[in-house]
Amino acid sequence: MSGVCLTLKDVHISLHGKALLQVNTRIEPGATLTVMGPSGIGKSSLLAYVAGFLASDFSASGEIFLGERCLNSLPAEQRGIGLLFQDPLLFPQLSVAQNLLFAVPRHVSHRQQQVDQALEAVGLKGFGDRDPATLSGGQKARVALQRLLLSQPKAVLLDEPFSRLDAHLRQDIRQHVFQTLRDAALPTILVTHDVDDAAASGGSVIELS
Amino acid sequence: MLRAAPWLMIALLTLPVLAGLSAILLPAFGYLPALQHNGFGLMVWRELLETPGIGRSAGLSLSAALLTPLLSLMLVMLFLASTSGTRWASAMRRLVAPLLAVPHAAAAFGLAFLIAPSGFLLRLISPELSGWQRPPDLLILNDPLGLTMMLGLVLKEIPFLLLMALAALPQLNADQRVNMARSLGYRPILAWLWTVAPALYPLLRLPLFAVIAFASATVDVALILGPTLPPTLSVRIIGWFSDPDLNQRLLASAAALLQLMITLSAIGVWIAAEKIVARLYRALLLSGHRRHGHALLNVLGKSLMVITLGTLLISLLLLVIHAFAGPWRFPDNLPAAWTLQHWQSVGPLLLAPLGNTLLLGLVSTAVAVLLVVAVLEHESRQGRKPAQILWAIYIPLLVPQVAFLYGLTLLLEQLRWQPGLLMVGFAHSLFVVPYVYLSLAEPYRRLDPRWQQLAATLGASPNRTWWHIKLPLLLAPLATAFAVGVAVSIGQYLATLLTGAGRVSTLTTEAVALASGGTRGTIAVWALLQAAVPMLGFAMAIMLPRLWWRKRRDMTGQLT
Numbered sequence: 001m002s003g004v005c006l007t008l009k010d011v012h013i014s015l016h017g018k019a020l021l022q023v024n025t026r027i028e029p030g031a032t033l034t035v036m037g038p039s040g041i042g043k044s045s046l047l048a049y050v051a052g053f054l055a056s057d058f059s060a061s062g063e064i065f066l067g068e069r070c071l072n073s074l075p076a077e078q079r080g081i082g083l084l085f086q087d088p089l090l091f092p093q094l095s096v097a098q099n100l101l102f103a104v105p106r107h108v109s110h111r112q113q114q115v116d117q118a119l120e121a122v123g124l125k126g127f128g129d130r131d132p133a134t135l136s137g138g139q140k141a142r143v144a145l146q147r148l149l150l151s152q153p154k155a156v157l158l159d160e161p162f163s164r165l166d167a168h169l170r171q172d173i174r175q176h177v178f179q180t181l182r183d184a185a186l187p188t189i190l191v192t193h194d195v196d197d198a199a200a201s202g203g204s205v206i207e208l209s
Numbered sequence: 210m211l212r213a214a215p216w217l218m219i220a221l222l223t224l225p226v227l228a229g230l231s232a233i234l235l236p237a238f239g240y241l242p243a244l245q246h247n248g249f250g251l252m253v254w255r256e257l258l259e260t261p262g263i264g265r266s267a268g269l270s271l272s273a274a275l276l277t278p279l280l281s282l283m284l285v286m287l288f289l290a291s292t293s294g295t296r297w298a299s300a301m302r303r304l305v306a307p308l309l310a311v312p313h314a315a316a317a318f319g320l321a322f323l324i325a326p327s328g329f330l331l332r333l334i335s336p337e338l339s340g341w342q343r344p345p346d347l348l349i350l351n352d353p354l355g356l357t358m359m360l361g362l363v364l365k366e367i368p369f370l371l372l373m374a375l376a377a378l379p380q381l382n383a384d385q386r387v388n389m390a391r392s393l394g395y396r397p398i399l400a401w402l403w404t405v406a407p408a409l410y411p412l413l414r415l416p417l418f419a420v421i422a423f424a425s426a427t428v429d430v431a432l433i434l435g436p437t438l439p440p441t442l443s444v445r446i447i448g449w450f451s452d453p454d455l456n457q458r459l460l461a462s463a464a465a466l467l468q469l470m471i472t473l474s475a476i477g478v479w480i481a482a483e484k485i486v487a488r489l490y491r492a493l494l495l496s497g498h499r500r501h502g503h504a505l506l507n508v509l510g511k512s513l514m515v516i517t518l519g520t521l522l523i524s525l526l527l528l529v530i531h532a533f534a535g536p537w538r539f540p541d542n543l544p545a546a547w548t549l550q551h552w553q554s555v556g557p558l559l560l561a562p563l564g565n566t567l568l569l570g571l572v573s574t575a576v577a578v579l580l581v582v583a584v585l586e587h588e589s590r591q592g593r594k595p596a597q598i599l600w601a602i603y604i605p606l607l608v609p610q611v612a613f614l615y616g617l618t619l620l621l622e623q624l625r626w627q628p629g630l631l632m633v634g635f636a637h638s639l640f641v642v643p644y645v646y647l648s649l650a651e652p653y654r655r656l657d658p659r660w661q662q663l664a665a666t667l668g669a670s671p672n673r674t675w676w677h678i679k680l681p682l683l684l685a686p687l688a689t690a691f692a693v694g695v696a697v698s699i700g701q702y703l704a705t706l707l708t709g710a711g712r713v714s715t716l717t718t719e720a721v722a723l724a725s726g727g728t729r730g731t732i733a734v735w736a737l738l739q740a741a742v743p744m745l746g747f748a749m750a751i752m753l754p755r756l757w758w759r760k761r762r763d764m765t766g767q768l769t
Contacts, residue, residue, distance in 0.1 A: 103668070
């Protein structure tokens with residue numbers, strides 16, 4: 001699988017006139033850039049800017065490229081950028097399979113089959129009809145990742161996705177996520193304040209202060 | 210399309226009010242060409258001021274306007290102070306919405322059945338305690354000071370203020386404030402009164418102004434419980450308006466303008482009093498009182514609220530009893546026999562008013578919900594809210610109904626618009642939209658923005674996200690807002706009477722029309738139906754989302 005690069009060109013973000021951060025970088029397919037720093041520094045606003053829903057209180061400049069394509073003028077849903085939040089956020093009104101089906105683009109053929117395969121790939125075969133509220137924390141995290149992949153993103157943002165997991169699960173899920181994203185050749189930005197996350201990602205690190 | 214929604218709503222809520230008020234301006238000064246009045250001057254005002262008892266009517270409106278909100282506010286604050294952080298508060302939350310659904314007229318009739326000289330309360334103590342063998346000759350209902358009317362208003366305004374307070378409290382971190390003050394040695398109730406109440410009050414201000422406006426100009430409650438010789442100003446306006454002598458409309462216009470001035474001065478007096486009370490309150494707060502009066506406040510806060518809400522509940526129960534009561538001699542506590550006779554006599558007359566009521570309620574609420582959702586969704590996509598919206602919402606609630614609705618009716622008559630369901634529905638929406646907005650705005654804004662962001666990163670367009678994600682997540686609050694809208698529409702008396710030119714009959718107009726001269730049995734049947742329809746709506750609003758989501762654990766009970 002061959003991916004494209006995610007490029008952040010002179011990205012500046014400020015809040016009410018106070019500069020928060022500036023980033024100028026290029027992330028290769030399958031590589032992970034880790035952004036670290038204390039809370040309140042604007043790490044999450046960087047992700048919001050790249051994803052396309054930065055709150056109007058912030059002002060930001062700089063260009064975002066996926067391969068040769070500039071994303072700045074595109075709305076979030078057309079950017080091809082997937083996002084994992086701190087919580088798995090499985091839609092509570094949909095079944096597990098419906099959660100996945102919601103993510104599969106319409107033009108894809110055999111959508112249902114894709115969903116079944118995605119469940120099977122993480123050992124959740126037969127869980128499709130379940131209420132997401134009945135899954136364990138680890139299962140939810142896996143479903144959330146599969147859902148992200150089914151939406152066929154070109155790049156991925158991770159917003160402290162392991163911080164709410166129990167310690168014994170964290171290691172496992174972390175390995176699983178990074179391995180999966182590497183195999184899919186997706187450029188990734190990880191925001192975290194956990195040094196273990198940064199180490200496990202195996203990529204370069206930017207420290208904000 | 211969405212972009213137009215906020216402006217559409219602001220226009221819908223403000224323009225008819227402004228048009229209605231301007232339409233009474235000229236007739237109030239003697240100019241009404243349609244009736245060959247072309248003069249201009251103060252004759253009408255002179256006539257109005259010379260009308261017997263006009264000062265008393267105006268005084269009644271003013272005192273109701275000030276005492277009703279004052280009593281309601283004190284009761285609500287005391288109750289919240291004495292129950293903060295206890296199970297009472299959550300029990301009350303569940304009870305408040307259905308009580309709010311009861312229309313003013315139904316509550317007023319129930320109260321009349323309770324406290325009239327031949328009512329339930331005196332039957333309970335007769336003849337054993339009182340010695341009365343027949344109803345005493347006391348002027349309890351329609352008392353000349355309007356005290357019973359104010360009691361009826363207070364009973365209905367308390368659930369309203371409670372609901373507004375309970376909705377506002379979560380943003381204040383009440384528990385944290387109380388704990389802080391308690392750690393400084395203040396007893397819990399005083400801690401609440403000193404630290405939470407001053408922060409809560411500003412959030413209750415607009416609702417309180419709405420209570421002032423409603424109490425100063427109520428017509429249905431005044432017709433049922435209010436004084437008759439003379440009645441309140443609002444009742445007299447309606448009398449002049451429906452007088453066969455069309456020239457009385459000049460008088461009605463001037464009186465409507467006077468009504469507006471009374472309401473505005475009541476709000477003015479309230480604002481002036483706020484400043485004085487705030488100063489006294491601060492002095493009291495800083496005096497360091499931390500123990501005195503705690504026990505008294507505790508008992509008062511809980512017992513007064515139990516009495517108030519209990520009165521409302523018993524009043525409703527009395528509607529049920531009277532609706533099935535056969536012969537019921539005075540000192541007996543219960544009827545001697547039960548009968549369906551009242552229902553049989555009302556039955557044949559029921560179809561048209563019930564149909565109109567449901568049609569008006571469902572259509573005006575459907576339109577209101579669509580509009581409000583469009584406004585809130587626009588706000589959520591823009592990430593900012595226009596500040597004018599909240600004021601626009603309160604315009605129809607702050608201007609006395611009788612003043613602008615009367616003007617609006619005059620205007621529509623001059624434009625030769627046919628009175629009918631369409632106009633009545635339009636008038637209802639002036640009140641349905643604000644309450645639907647007040648009910649839905651909080652839950653809509655509280656919805657975790659990450660759901661929307663997540664859906665977008667999965668490639669879903671804003672519209673697809675709305676249908677598949679937001680609509681299901683907001684189903685419960687939407688159902689509640691719908692029930693609120695239907696209840697508000699059903700409660701409308703004046704809007705139906707005026708814009709329908711008396712030709713559109715609903716459960717409410719039929720019930721209120723019986724206030725003078727109906728038998729207790731038929732009154733009870735109409736009032737009971739009037740109360741039952743909105744309560745049924747609330748029951749469905751609570752049940753349906755739970756049934757719908759019974760297989761989704763995280764969807765039941767979290768978003769009500």
